[in-house]
Amino acid sequence: QKEVEQDPGPLSVPEGAIVSLNCTYSNSAFQYFMWYRQYSRKGPELLMYTYSSGNKEDGRFTAQVDKSSKYISLFIRDSQPSDSATYLCAMSAKINSGYSTLTFGKGTMLLVSP
């Protein structure tokens, strides 16, 4: 079992739809959870960051972490064609006096049609 599982998609939705993107993980030591957005031929850019369990909202984006289920989600409200990109989840653990490097999911490709 891979440490982080993410459905590669593609996920196709019409403009204005609510999008739900998800990742599951196996390492219970993960405490820091992030979502990155990657446009074609660009590097990933940080979208959302959360610590431990709970919700975080930023504009049209909401990140949820359920550590008991080892499950994280990213919701996009009122999706726009400009949201079409690959979304990668990433997570890290606290180790000794530092932090582990990020472990990434493979990414989900999202296509929002006008």
Place this chain on the structure above:
Amino acid sequence: GAGVSQSPSNKVTEKGKDVELRCDPISGHTALYWYRQSLGQGLEFLIYFQGNSAPDKSGLPSDRFSAERTGGSVSTLTIQRTQQEDSAVYLCASSLDPRNGYTFGSGTRLTVV
């Protein structure tokens, strides 16, 4: 600089040749990371530099891969005797506090023919 800069953006090389990829991190960022992104494979960790500490090389796939970071700033990833399976996008990232995520460059697309 304003962002993480990588060069070249594209590199085509013949099998067996050596290549050097360069990363210029955000000024002041103490941590620097190299990842590899292959089609359908996601981001694969290669190596991590943090300040003056010994680098974490645990992700390097073979001894053909090496990296150095000079003066705590610019980093170079070197691949010797390139193979076709080395073809991928090589991404560099830097951070000040890894708990808050990394800032990535646009990557170097390496094609070995």
